[in-house]
Amino acid sequence: MAVAAAAGRCVGALPQAAASLSFSSSVAQTGAAAFVPSSSPSGRKHSSGGPITCLRTDSEPKSVKERSLLDNASNLLTNLLSGGNLGSMPIAEGAVSDLFARPLFFALYDWFIQHGSVYKLAFGPKAFVVVSDPIVARHILRENAFGYDKGVLADILEPIMGKGLIPADLETWKVRRRAIVPGFHSAYLESMVEVFNDCTERTINKLETRLHRAQSTGEDLIEVEMEAEYSNLALDIIGISVFNYDFGSVTSESPVIQAVYGTLYEAEHRSTFYIPYWKFPPARWLVPRQVKFNADLKVINDCLDDLIRNARDTRQEDDAEAMQQRDYSKVNDKSLLRFLVDMRGEEPDDKQLRDDLMTMLIAGHETTAAVLTWATYMLAQNPDKIKKAQDEIDSVLGERKPTYEDLKKLQYVRLIVAESLRLYPQPPLLIRRSLKPDKLPGGHKGDVNGYAIPKGVDIFISVYNLHRSPYFWDEPDKFMPERFLKAKQSEVDGWAGFDPQRSQGALYPNETIADFAFLPFGGGPRKCVGDQFALMESTIGLTRLLQKFDVQLKGKPEDVELVTGATIHTKAGLWCKLKKRQSVKSVSQRNPQLSTRRS
Numbered sequence: 001m002a003v004a005a006a007a008g009r010c011v012g013a014l015p016q017a018a019a020s021l022s023f024s025s026s027v028a029q030t031g032a033a034a035f036v037p038s039s040s041p042s043g044r045k046h047s048s049g050g051p052i053t054c055l056r057t058d059s060e061p062k063s064v065k066e067r068s069l070l071d072n073a074s075n076l077l078t079n080l081l082s083g084g085n086l087g088s089m090p091i092a093e094g095a096v097s098d099l100f101a102r103p104l105f106f107a108l109y110d111w112f113i114q115h116g117s118v119y120k121l122a123f124g125p126k127a128f129v130v131v132s133d134p135i136v137a138r139h140i141l142r143e144n145a146f147g148y149d150k151g152v153l154a155d156i157l158e159p160i161m162g163k164g165l166i167p168a169d170l171e172t173w174k175v176r177r178r179a180i181v182p183g184f185h186s187a188y189l190e191s192m193v194e195v196f197n198d199c200t201e202r203t204i205n206k207l208e209t210r211l212h213r214a215q216s217t218g219e220d221l222i223e224v225e226m227e228a229e230y231s232n233l234a235l236d237i238i239g240i241s242v243f244n245y246d247f248g249s250v251t252s253e254s255p256v257i258q259a260v261y262g263t264l265y266e267a268e269h270r271s272t273f274y275i276p277y278w279k280f281p282p283a284r285w286l287v288p289r290q291v292k293f294n295a296d297l298k299v300i301n302d303c304l305d306d307l308i309r310n311a312r313d314t315r316q317e318d319d320a321e322a323m324q325q326r327d328y329s330k331v332n333d334k335s336l337l338r339f340l341v342d343m344r345g346e347e348p349d350d351k352q353l354r355d356d357l358m359t360m361l362i363a364g365h366e367t368t369a370a371v372l373t374w375a376t377y378m379l380a381q382n383p384d385k386i387k388k389a390q391d392e393i394d395s396v397l398g399e400r401k402p403t404y405e406d407l408k409k410l411q412y413v414r415l416i417v418a419e420s421l422r423l424y425p426q427p428p429l430l431i432r433r434s435l436k437p438d439k440l441p442g443g444h445k446g447d448v449n450g451y452a453i454p455k456g457v458d459i460f461i462s463v464y465n466l467h468r469s470p471y472f473w474d475e476p477d478k479f480m481p482e483r484f485l486k487a488k489q490s491e492v493d494g495w496a497g498f499d500p501q502r503s504q505g506a507l508y509p510n511e512t513i514a515d516f517a518f519l520p521f522g523g524g525p526r527k528c529v530g531d532q533f534a535l536m537e538s539t540i541g542l543t544r545l546l547q548k549f550d551v552q553l554k555g556k557p558e559d560v561e562l563v564t565g566a567t568i569h570t571k572a573g574l575w576c577k578l579k580k581r582q583s584v585k586s587v588s589q590r591n592p593q594l595s596t597r598r599s
C-alpha cells in the first residue's frame with residue numbers, strides 16, 4: 001500500500017483560499033504543523049557529503065519595500081492587538097505573502113538567523129514566540145515545564161486523542177503518565193526486540209521475494225517506495241506492541257488500516273489548515289472529508305473497544321513491580337494494553353484507555369516511519385556511511401538477527417538514527433502556551449535581562465532550528481553520525497556543551513548529553529515515553545535493511561520534495577533502488593579497524 005501517496009498527504013504549502021480568508025488564526029493553526037524548510041534559506045548552502053535536499057523554493061523573503069498592503073496591515077494589527085513588543089524581544093515582521101510562497105519553516109530559520117534565538121512572530125493579532133535556543137528550550141521544557149501546556153496542539157488533537165498524554169490537561173496527564181511510564185520497563189523493551197525483528201522480517205521477506213522475481217527476469221535490482229514500506233512496518237509494530245493487534249499491513253490491507261491512515265491524514269490536515277471549520281458542528285455531516293473522518297474514527301474506536309473489552313475480560317490484576325518482574329518470554333500477550341489493564345490501583349475507564357492507545361498509535365507510528373525514511377535518504381547519498389554501517393553489522397551480527405544485547409553494540413547504526421533525527425526532527429516544532437506570566441532567559445546573544453512573557457502566549461520551540469543552529473553545531477547541515485562521539489566544549493554562557501560522558505550507556509545522545517541542543521524526543525517531564533522503544537525499533541529496521549541490501553536513490557536527491565504535517569515526510573514517497581548485498585564477510589575478513597576499535 002503506497003501509504004503516503006494513497007493518503008494524498010497534505011503539503012506544507014497552505015491552501016490559497018483559506019489563506020486569503022483568515023490570516024490571523026492561521027499561524028496558530030499552522031503552528032501545529034511542522035513547517036518545512038526546503039532548500040537553502042537565505043542562500044544558505046546545505047551540504048551533506050551529498051546535497052541535503054529539501055523543497056524547492058521559488059521565492060526569497062520579501063524586503064520591507066516589497067511588502068503588500070496585506071503584509072503591512074497584518075503587522076500593524078499584530079502590534080495593536082497583541083500589545084506590540086514583548087519587552088525587548090526582537091520582532092520578525094515577515095511579509096504575510098512570504099508564507100504562501102514558500103513553506104513557513106524557511107522563514108522561521110531565516111528569522112532565527114536575522115533576529116536571534118528568541119523572537120516574536122508579528123503575524124496577525126496574536127503573539128507567537130519562536131525559540132531556537134537550548135537555554136530557553138531547557139527553561140520551558142524542564143525548569144518551568146508546568147508553567148506551560150500544549151496550547152494549539154491540544155486544540156487540534158483533542159478530537160482524535162481525547163485525553164491521551166499528548167493533548168491532556170495537566171491533571172489528567174499526571175495520572176496517566178504515572179500509569180503509562182512503568183509499562184515501558186526493561187523486560188517489556190527487551191521482549192519487544194522479537195516483535196521488531198518479526199515485523200521487520202516480513203518487510204525483508206517481501207522485498208527479497210520481489211528481488212528474486214526480478215532476478216528471474218534478468219534484473220539485478222528493484223525499485224521500492226521506502227516511505228510506504230516503513231509506514232506499514234511501523235504500524236504493524238505499534239499495533240502488536242501497544243495493543244496486541246496485528247494489522248498485518250506489510251502484507252495486506254484492511255478497513256482498519258485504511259481507517260488508521262485516514263485518521264492520520266486528517267490529523268495532519270487539521271494541523272496544516274487555517275480555519276478550524278471542523279469545530280462547526282454541521283461540518284460533521286456536510287463536509288465529505290469530515291464525514292469520512294468520523295467514519296474512520298468509528299472503525300478504529302470499535303476495534304480498540306473490542307481489544308479493551310477483551311483485555312478486561314481476561315484481567316489478571318497485579319502490582320506494577322510484580323508485572324515488571326514477569327518472565328516475558330513466557331507471557332503470551334506482552335502488550336502495553338495488557339499492562340495498563342492488569343495494573344492494580346489504576347482503574348482508567350474505557351474512554352481513557354482508548355485515548356491512551358490512540359495517542360500511542362499516532363505518536364509512535366509516523367515518527368518512526370519518518371526517521372527511517374530520512375535515514376535511508378541520507379544514507380543513499382552517502383555510500384561511505386552505508387559501508388561503515390554494514391561493516392559494523394557484519395562484525396556484530398554476521399547474518400543473524402539482532403538481540404537486545406546486540407543493540408548496544410550497533411553504535412554506528414544508532415548514531416545514524418540520531419543524526420537523521422537531528423537533520424529531520426519529528427516533530428520539527430514543539431508547541432506550548434504559557435499558563436501564567438513567565439520570564440524567559442535571553443539565551444545566546446539575547447537580552448541578558450531575559451524576556452517577560454504574559455499568560456496565554458503561544459510558543460514554538462523550533463527543534464529544526466536548534467538542531468541546525470550554527471552556534472551549537474559544527475557543519476550543522478552535514479550528515480555526520482560520527483559527530484556524536486566527540487565532546488564539544490561550550491563557548492556559550494549558560495550552555496554546558498555536548499558531552500557523551502554525561503549519560504554513559506545511553507542508547508542515543510539525549511538532551512542531558514547535549515544540554516538541550518539536541519531534542520529528538522523532547523525533554524523535561526513531557527518527554528517522549530517511547531524514546532527507547534523507537535530507537536530500538538528504528539535501529540533494528542535499518543540494520544536488517546542494510547544487512548540484506550545496498551541502497552541507492554532512484555532519482556536525484558533534490559527531486560525528493562519535503563512536506564510536513566506533524567512530521568516531515570516526502571511529497572511523493574522515497575523511491576530507492578535496492579540490490580542484494582554480496583554475502584556477508586566471514587568473521588576473519590571483518591574490517592580490522594572496526595574490530596580493533598571495538599576491542
Ligand code: HEM
Nearest residue numbers: 165166360363364367368426520521522526528529530534
Ligand atoms: C522516532 C520516533 C519518535 C519520535 C521522534 C518521538 C518524538 C516525540 C517528541 C519530540 C515528544 C515530545 C512532544 C512535546 O514535548 O510536545 C514525544 C512525546 C510523546 N511520544 Fe514520542 N516519539 C517517537 C516515538 C514514540 C513511540 C514509539 C511512542 C509510543 C509507543 C511515543 C509516544 C509518545 C507519547 C505518549 C508522548 C507524549 C508524552 C507526554 O506528554 O507525556 N513516541 N515524542
